[in-house]
Amino acid sequence: MSENVGIVIVSHSADVARGTALMVEQMVGREVPLGWCGGDPGGGLGTSVEAIMKAIDQAWSEKGVAILVDLGGAETNSEMAIEMLPEDRRSRVVVCNAPVVEGAVMAATEAASGATLEAVRRTAEELTPV
Amino acid sequence: MTIDREARKRLFETVARRVIASADELTDLDRAIGDGDHGANMKRGFEAVLAAVDELSAKNLGESLKGVGTTLVMRVGGASGPLYGTLFMSLGKSLADEPTREQAAEAFAAAIEAVKARGKSDVGQKTMLDVLTPVARVLREGGDDLTARLKATARAAAEKTIPMRAIRGRASFLGDRSIGHMDPGARSSALIVDAVAEFMEGLA
Numbered sequence: 001m002s003e004n005v006g007i008v009i010v011s012h013s014a015d016v017a018r019g020t021a022l023m024v025e026q027m028v029g030r031e032v033p034l035g036w037c038g039g040d041p042g043g044g045l046g047t048s049v050e051a052i053m054k055a056i057d058q059a060w061s062e063k064g065v066a067i068l069v070d071l072g073g074a075e076t077n078s079e080m081a082i083e084m085l086p087e088d089r090r091s092r093v094v095v096c097n098a099p100v101v102e103g104a105v106m107a108a109t110e111a112a113s114g115a116t117l118e119a120v121r122r123t124a125e126e127l128t129p130v
Numbered sequence: 131m132t133i134d135r136e137a138r139k140r141l142f143e144t145v146a147r148r149v150i151a152s153a154d155e156l157t158d159l160d161r162a163i164g165d166g167d168h169g170a171n172m173k174r175g176f177e178a179v180l181a182a183v184d185e186l187s188a189k190n191l192g193e194s195l196k197g198v199g200t201t202l203v204m205r206v207g208g209a210s211g212p213l214y215g216t217l218f219m220s221l222g223k224s225l226a227d228e229p230t231r232e233q234a235a236e237a238f239a240a241a242i243e244a245v246k247a248r249g250k251s252d253v254g255q256k257t258m259l260d261v262l263t264p265v266a267r268v269l270r271e272g273g274d275d276l277t278a279r280l281k282a283t284a285r286a287a288a289e290k291t292i293p294m295r296a297i298r299g300r301a302s303f304l305g306d307r308s309i310g311h312m313d314p315g316a317r318s319s320a321l322i323v324d325a326v327a328e329f330m331e332g333l334a
Contacts, residue, residue: 040174040207040208041174041204041205042170042174042207044167044170045165046171046207046208047208048204049204049211049212072299076213077211079248080211080212080216
């Protein structure tokens with residue numbers, strides 16, 4: 001179990017999500033639990049609630065999980081996925097209002113320092129370290 | 131009205147087949163002002179509903195509707211999955227097995243509020259809400275020729291999204307260029323209302 005906040009990357013494109021995850025890993029290595037997903041349930045461009053729930057599970061940390069999304073549908077589907085989580089986890093997952101690539105890198109860098117979920121979110125949204 | 135297992139199955143099949151048959155039209159509308167996936171997404175979701183229709187309609191009306199909603203959330207893929215999923219799940223939460231028109235109208239109004247919250251949207255923003263809201267008003271008023279008026283209201287309300295400027299969703303990126311096109315979500319909502327009204331005519 002990691003001591004750090006987890007990061008989840010949700011894009012309409014699996015390639016964008018995977019590429020962003022690689023950039024995050026290059027910055028913070030394996031210090032931050034990371035999950036990513038992209039593509040709709042049929043394999044095309046889009047997002048999938050089921051895949052987002054799996055990614056949250058993969059990145060799960062007792063300190064919480066910050067989700068970075070690209071376009072509208074990714075945000076709506078992420079919010080839906082959070083609501084479908086077990087009740088004790090719901091309040092510990094947030095969607096950050098930040099660009100997906102820059103936000104993920106900033107959030108992960110902050111998370112790697114052991115910051116709280118709220119600080120991680122704030123850093124992603126302001127795109128400067130707290 | 132009594133909505134037994136057979137009726138529930140017929141309801142879900144009527145709605146699903148209507149959406150699936152209109153997938154190309156929805157995609158064309160979405161290609162004009164969105165990302166062109168609304169038809170394919172809705173088709174995938176309602177094909178999943180059709181595939182599980184026996185299982186879904188076996189439970190009482192509330193649980194059946196929740197099941198349809200969950201299927202749409204999991205299978206549609208675009209933002210319309212959570213939006214339509216929320217609509218059906220909310221209806222399932224509040225509808226009794228044999229709803230009166232008043233109860234149905236109340237449940238529908240509550241479901242619209244849930245969709246507004248999910249999409250952080252409201253009437254007048256060129257979305258499905260611009261169809262669902264006037265339809266809810268007609269349902270609440272009741273009166274003669276109700277199903278015909280529900281259909282006509284839905285169709286006219288979808289048309290009324292043509293001159294609107296999109297404020298939510300992908301179409302909002304287009305700003306003024308979203309004007310002049312019917313909103314795909316408004317159109318899919320009108321199709322669903324039309325199918326439900328057709329189902330209600332079969333009950334009477």
